[in-house]
Amino acid sequence: MPILAGWEWTTATLPYGERLRKHRAILQKFFLSPDVLNYKDVHQQKCHEFLQGLLRSPDKYDKHIHNLSASSIMMNTYVELNDDRYVQLGEESARTLIDHMGYIFLDFLPWMQSLPEWFPGTGFRKAAREGQVLSFRLRHELLSLTKNKMREGTAKESMTTIFLADLAADCNANYEAEEEEFANAAAMVFLAGGDTTSTATMNLILAVLKHPETMRRAQEEIDRVVGTDRLPTFEDRDNLPYINAMCTEVLRWEIIGPFALPRCTAQEDEYRGYRIPAGTLVLPNGHCNNPDIYPDPSEFKPERWLPGGTNFKSIRPIDYAFGYGRRICPGRYWAEHLLFITAASLFATFNVERVVDASGAFIPLGGHDEASFVRFVSPSSCSIEPRSEKAAQLIREAVESS
Template sequence: MPTSHEWFTFTRWGYTYGDIVSVTMFGQRFVILNSAQAALDLLERRGAKYAGRPYLVAAGEMIGWDQTVVLCQYNDMFRGMRRLLRQFMGGKAQIAQFYEVEQRETHRFLRRVLCDPDNLSENIRKTAGAIILKMSYGYDVVDGEDPMVDLVDRAVQGFIYSSSPGAFLVDIIPILRYVPSWFPGAGWKRKVEKWCRETKEMRDIPYDITKSKGSDELNDVPNFVAQNIAYVEKHNCERVARGAAGSLYSGGADTTVAAIYSFFLAMTLYPEVQKRAQAELDAVVGPDRLPTFEDMINLPYITALCSEVLRWMPIAPLGVPHRSLEDDGYDGYFLPKNTVFIANIWKITHDPNTYSDPMAFKPERFLSTKGKAPEPDPRAFVFGFGRRICPGLYLAEASIFITCAMSLATLDITTAIVNGKKIIPVAEACTGTISHPKPFKCTIRPRSSRAEALILSDDAL
C-alpha cells in the first residue's frame, strides 16, 4: 500500500488490473474503485450496504473524529447528526439565508488580498473560517490571528494526517493503542494525544461560548447552534448537536480553502481562461458593483469554471473510505462484509474516456455547444457517494462561486516575476485525505483603479 499520493498508485493499478482492484494488508481487505460506474453502482445505488466507515483506531477512536460525521459509524448518532445538518443546510434554499454572510466575508477577503497579496493561503483560510464560524456558532472572527480559526486549523491538520491510509500502524494492529506514550518509539502516541485534546476543544469551546449567550444575542444572526438549542433541550441530544456543529465547522473550513487555492493556481497557469471569465463578468455585471448570487444564472462560464475547479484538482482525491455492512456481489466478484472501499476520485475525474485532455483546465468542457454535449458534472463524484455524501456540498458550491466571481471581477492573477524571471508554478497537490495545491507564487493586483475602489468601498454589492 502506498503512503503518499495514493491516488496515482491506485490509478496505475487500475490500468494494470482493471476498475476494481483488491489488496489485503494485515488481514484487512481493501477494494479500490477506479471507475465512476463501479463507484456509483456500489457506493451510491447500493448506499445502505456501504454506509459504514473503516475502524480507524487513531483518527476515530483515539483522537475523536468518530464523534463527527466524517468518521462516525452508521448508527443512531450518525443519523441524528445528518438529520440536523440536512435541516440546516441540506438544500440551496437553506443556504440562501447565508448569502449575505458569504458576500460580506468574500468582500473582506478581497480587501485582505489587496493589502497583503503575498499571504494568499492565509487570507483564504481566514475567510473560510469566518464564514463557517458565523454559520455554525454566530461567531465573528477578529482581525489578525483568531483563536477559533487557529484551533480548527490545528485540529483539521491532525485529521488529515491521521486519517490517511497507512498513517499509523495502530489502525492495523489495534493493541498498539495501549503502548505508553513514554515508551521508546511511541512518539506517534504523543501526537495522537495532542490531536485528541485539540479535537475535543474544537467540538466544545465554540459550542459552549454560543450556548452561554442570552436569547437576544443568541438569535441575533442565524446559526446552527442557536437554531437547535430548543430541539437539543427537548430531545436531550447535546452530544449529537456538538458533533454536528463540529462537523460543519471542521468539514467546511479546510475543504473550501483547498478548492479556492486551486482556483488561484489555475488562474495563474491559464490566463486565457481568466480573460474569458472576466469578459463574461464585464458584460453581465459591469464595472460599478461586485457580482452577487443573483448574477449566477447569467454567468454560465463562471459556473463552468467552478465545476472545473472541483474536477481539475479534487479536494479529496480518494474521498473518505466506506466499509461494507454485509456481503455483496458485483460484476462476478464476491465482496465480503467489512471490506473497505476506496473510490479513486482523482482517477474518475481524470479519466480520458470521460474528460477530454483531462490534465488541462478547460471550463468550456461543461458548456453545451453545437453538436457536442457537456462532459459529466464532477459534482456526482467529488462530494462523496450515497449515505456518506458531504452534507455541506451546497455551502461549498456557494463559497466557490462567490469567491471566483468576485475575485475575477476585481483582480488580475498572473505569474510572479523574481529577478526578471517568470516563476511558473507546478500543478501539484500535497498528499492527505484533504489535498491542497503545493504552495506557489503568483502576482495579484487590482484590474483597474475602478476595481480597487470597489474593493475598498462599503457599498460595492
C-alpha cells in the same frame, strides 16, 4: 485510532445507524434548505472582506483565501469572531485528524494497542492523548461561546442559535442528549467546511496563472453581464455560464488524486465475481483523469462544461467531489456557492498574473501535493492588482456598508 483519540463522534467515521442518521438530519436541515439558514448573505459579506484583504496585502492571498473559508463557516455555524485562536483550533484539529489516518495499521494489527508505551512503534498513544484534548475543545468551546453570546443578546443567526432556540422551545426534548449530538455535528461542519473551498480557490488561482486566457474570458463575461458599476451577486449566477464552468472545472481539476476517504463494508458483498468479506477496507476510486471521459484531463479547460463542450453532458464533479451515496457531504452546495461568488468577485475586480525574476524569466508557480486525494497547492509568487481604481472603490464601499 479515531476511537483511541476521541474522534469517534465525527460524522464521517460513524457506522451507519441512528447516530449517523441524526447527524445527517441536522446537517441537511441547515445546509440543504436555504430557507432555514440563509448562508448566502454571509458568503457575500465575507467575500467582500476577502477582496479588501487583497487590496491591502495581495502577497498574502493564501492567508486571505483561508480566512474567507474559515470565517464563513465559523459565522454560519457558531458566531462571528475575530479571534484567530479558534481558527487555529480548527486547523490543528483537521491536521491532527489527517495525521491520525497514518495509524491505519492499528486496524490491521489491533494487538499493538496492548503494547507498553515504551515499546518501539507505540507513539500513537501520545498522539491519541493529544487528540482527545483537541476533540473535546472543538466540540465544546465554540458551542459554549455561542451560548454565552445568545444570553447576552449579541449572537447573530447561525446553525447553533437556530437549533438551540428550537430545542429550548421543545418541551419533549431530552435537552442534554440532543445538545451533545448537535455539538458533534456542528464541530464536524467547522472541522470540514473550510478546507474544501480554500483548496478549490487556491487551485483556481493556480489555474488562471497557468492559463491566463481563462481569466480574460471570465472578465469579458462579467463586464458584459454585471458591468463595472457594482460587484457580482448570487442573482447573476444563471447569467454567468463561463464562471460556473470555471468552478466546475476546478472541482474536477483539484481531484486528480487516486482515492476518496476509505469505507468499510458492513456486511459481506460481491462485485463482478469478487467476494468482499464484511469488515473489508474499501478505497473508492476518485480519479477524474480518464481521457475517455475527460479529454486532456490534466488541462484546465472550463469550456468543456459549456453547451456544446466535450463534457457538457458528462457526470459533473459536484456529483462525486463531495462523496456519494448516503454519506455524500451535506455541505456541498454551501461550498459550491462560496466558490462561485469568490470567483465572480475576484475576476470582476482584480487581475491575477504571473511575475518575472531579474532575468525576465517567469518565476516558477506553486505545486500540488500529488500524494493527497485533494490537490492541496502551495501559494505562487504572482501579481494581484485591482483592475481599476473604480473596482477598488467598489470593494471599500461594499465592506463599509456591510
